Structure formats: C-alpha cells, structure tokens
Amino acid sequence: MISASRESIFSPPFSLIDVHDLFYVMYTREEASRIKQEFWTAFGRYLTPILSSEGIHINWVNYHTHVKDLYFRMRADNKSAYIAISIEHSDASIRELYFEQFLELKTFLHDQLGEEWLWLRETTDESGRSVSRIAKELPNVSILNKNDWPELITFFKPRIIALDGFWENARYSFESLR
Numbered sequence: 579m580i581s582a583s584r585e586s587i588f589s590p591p592f593s594l595i596d597v598h599d600l601f602y603v604m605y606t607r608e609e610a611s612r613i614k615q616e617f618w619t620a621f622g623r624y625l626t627p628i629l630s631s632e633g634i635h636i637n638w639v640n641y642h643t644h645v646k647d648l649y650f651r652m653r654a655d656n657k658s659a660y661i662a663i664s665i666e667h668s669d670a671s672i673r674e675l676y677f678e679q680f681l682e683l684k685t686f687l688h689d690q691l692g693e694e695w696l697w698l699r700e701t702t703d704e705s706g707r708s709v710s711r712i713a714k715e716l717p718n719v720s721i722l723n724k725n726d727w728p729e730l731i732t733f734f735k736p737r738i739i740a741l742d743g744f745w746e747n748a749r750y751s752f753e754s755l756r
Contacts, residue, residue, distance in 0.1 A: 653704075657719075659716045680712060
C-alpha cells in the first residue's frame with residue numbers, strides 16, 4: 579500500500595486551491611500564474627487614471643518609496659490578501675531603526691489609513707528572510723477566484739492610495755536614515 583502526503587500528491591506542476599472551503603479547484607502552476615498576472619494587470623489598469631497625492635501618474639502595483647529596502651507590498655494568494663509596509667533591510671539594526679521611525683508616525687499613519695494595522699517588529703517574508711512589517715490582511719479570499727476580484731480591489735485601492743498620502747509627508751522623516 580502506497581501512502582502519500584497531500585503535499586507530495588499535489589507537488590509541481592499542480593497547486594491545490596481551497597476556495598472558501600466549498601470545493602477544490604486544481605490549477606497548473608502556469609494557469610495560476612496567468613490568473614494572478616491577469617488580476618494585477620486589471621488592478622493596475624483600474625488605478626491608472628488615479629494620480630498620486632503629488633498629482634503625478636505612478637505605478638500603483640509596483641509602488642516605489644525611493645528608500646532602499648522599504649516597500650509597500652500588496653499580495654494575494656489562494657486564501658487571503660494583505661497590504662503592508664515592508665522593511666526588508668538585511669541589517670537588523672537598520673530594520674529596527676526604520677521600524678522605530680514608523681512607530682513615531684503611528685498615529686499619523688493610522689489617521690491617514692482610517693484604521694489600525696498589525697505591527698510586526700520581527701517576522702519572515704515568503705522567502706524566509708527576516709523583515710519588519712506593518713500590515714492589514716483580508717482573509718478568506720482567493721486571487722484565483724475571479725468572483726473575489728471586486729473584494730480584492732475594494733481592499734487594496736483605498737489602502738494603497740492612503741499609503742501614498744501618508745508617504746508624501748512621512749518620507750522626509752526617513753531621509754536622514756538612509
């Protein structure tokens with residue numbers, strides 16, 4: 579009798595997608611990648627007419643803070659989505675310094691966002707690297723389920739725009755830390 583774990587059965591080139599615990603849909607890696615790319619392209623096009631807080635056109639999907647190792651990340655997978663300020667410097671003391679600077683701006687950030695976010699001084703990213711994050715998660719959505727796309731867009735859009743508004747003023751606090 580052959581015994582196999584769930585991971586080994588659905589190893590490459592397939593991924594098992596749990597869509598709201600109702601049913602399973604299996605996609606090849608290529609199909610899943612194509613659907614994800616389709617979402618981010620559609621989201622980017624949706625935001626194209628929206629100008630930054632400085633009144634210029636920007637790439638909202640790949641937002642640049644212009645500070646090394648400091649990113650505004652939007653991620654979605656088959657179970658949830660999140661948006662985050664991600665401090666990814668390899669030097670823990672510099673990450674800590676940036677995180678402390680964000681703590682100084684916490685009230686201003688939450689005022690701009692209109693909500694409180696989760697503050698993670700020390701966590702790991704998808705690659706296992708140590709990072710610091712300030713994040714908001716949307717559970718129980720799948721980027722692979724096109725019916726969830728309106729909810730994902732509604733989640734990401736106001737938050738990335740609010741982060742841009744925050745960053746227009748807050749970035750000057752980080753110039754001396756570079």
